[in-house]
Amino acid sequence: MNMPYDAQAELDDAALLARYATGDAAAARQLTLRLTPRVFAHAMRLMHNTAEAEDVTQEALIRLWRIAPEWREGEAKVSTWLYRVTANLCMDRLRRRASVPLEDAPELADPAKGVEENMQDEARNMALQEALQQLPDRQRQAVVLRHIEGLGNPEIAEIMEIGPRAVESLTARGKRALSALLAGRRKELGYDND
Amino acid sequence: MTEDPDMLDDLFQTARRTPAEPSSDLLARVQADALAMQPVRGAVLPAPQTGLFMRLLGALGGWPAAAGLATATVAGLWIGMFPPDLVSDGLSQVLYGADTMTVDPLGGFDYVLLEG
Numbered sequence: 016m017n018m019p020y021d022a023q024a025e026l027d028d029a030a031l032l033a034r035y036a037t038g039d040a041a042a043a044r045q046l047t048l049r050l051t052p053r054v055f056a057h058a059m060r061l062m063h064n065t066a067e068a069e070d071v072t073q074e075a076l077i078r079l080w081r082i083a084p085e086w087r088e089g090e091a092k093v094s095t096w097l098y099r100v101t102a103n104l105c106m107d108r109l110r111r112r113a114s115v116p117l118e119d120a121p122e123l124a125d126p127a128k129g130v131e132e133n134m135q136d137e138a139r140n141m142a143l144q145e146a147l148q149q150l151p152d153r154q155r156q157a158v159v160l161r162h163i164e165g166l167g168n169p170e171i172a173e174i175m176e177i178g179p180r181a182v183e184s185l186t187a188r189g190k191r192a193l194s195a196l197l198a199g200r201r202k203e204l205g206y207d208n209d
Numbered sequence: 210m211t212e213d214p215d216m217l218d219d220l221f222q223t224a225r226r227t228p229a230e231p232s233s234d235l236l237a238r239v240q241a242d243a244l245a246m247q248p249v250r251g252a253v254l255p256a257p258q259t260g261l262f263m264r265l266l267g268a269l270g271g272w273p274a275a276a277g278l279a280t281a282t283v284a285g286l287w288i289g290m291f292p293p294d295l296v297s298d299g300l301s302q303v304l305y306g307a308d309t310m311t312v313d314p315l316g317g318f319d320y321v322l323l324e325g
Contacts, residue, residue: 052228
């Protein structure tokens with residue numbers, strides 16, 4: 016029997032995936048709404064190309080739907096598995112292309128903020144994204160997972176299939192490189208007034 | 210070049226606050242995949258353990274076929290032990306002590322022939 020939509024929202028990803036595997040259509044809709052934004056945002060951070068990030072998102076989630084009947088709760092976190100699959104799909108695409116053209120900054124306008132504040136957010140996002148794109152792929156992945164997705168080193172290590180020390184090294188080098196890349200843009204990004 | 214933690218932390222915070230949002234078209238595509246690939250309800254239940262009897266039953270065609278087979282067996286046994294008049298075979302000759310066995314292929318049609 017399908018659970019009420021509100022009750023589904025209380026379940027964690029693995030429990031929802033288990034319900035999906037039993038044929039619960041409400042669980043399919045809830046998982047779509049919950050996971051698509053996460054996967055898409057991560058793919059955008061790694062690739063900064065909307066069309067490619069959309070393709071990666073769809074492919075990563077197809078793999079999740081396919082594996083759902085065999086998923087065993089408690090063995091791995093759904094989000095950890097998805098970050099790994101998403102990153103691998105992004106890396107495959109990035110390797111196939113010599114360079115990925117940067118798009119314009121995505122629309123981030125928040126009506127609750129003033130125009131100037133929204134424009135500044137967009138400029139800062141774009142500057143960070145441009146700098147991230149100049150990092151080696153693994154450094155960029157580690158920095159995004161640590162400082163934007165907010166994950167801990169053990170989970171990042173699991174996603175990247177490396178040791179926690181290697182994660183620390185990658186994030187430290189990534190942050191140093193970002194600082195160097197952004198140092199000349201302080202004034203342009205509005206930080207000299209802080 | 211030294212790190213600039215304040216600026217970097219602020220940039221990370223801005224990025225966290227303003228993630229790229231998926232389009233409604235992407236959400237629709239993902240949901241269509243999810244529903245199309247969803248296992249049919251009940252299909253993921255573990256298969257029951259099947260013994261020799263259940264496998265034989267399955268080979269026969271299940272319970273309806275087995276019931277038909279049982280009915281035919283009982284009917285055959287009944288006809289063998291208490292044969293109707295028109296049924297005569299070697300076993301009944303032995304059972305009922307007749308010395309000879311006659312075969313009358315048109316026995317059931319006598320009246321029809323007389324009337325014709």
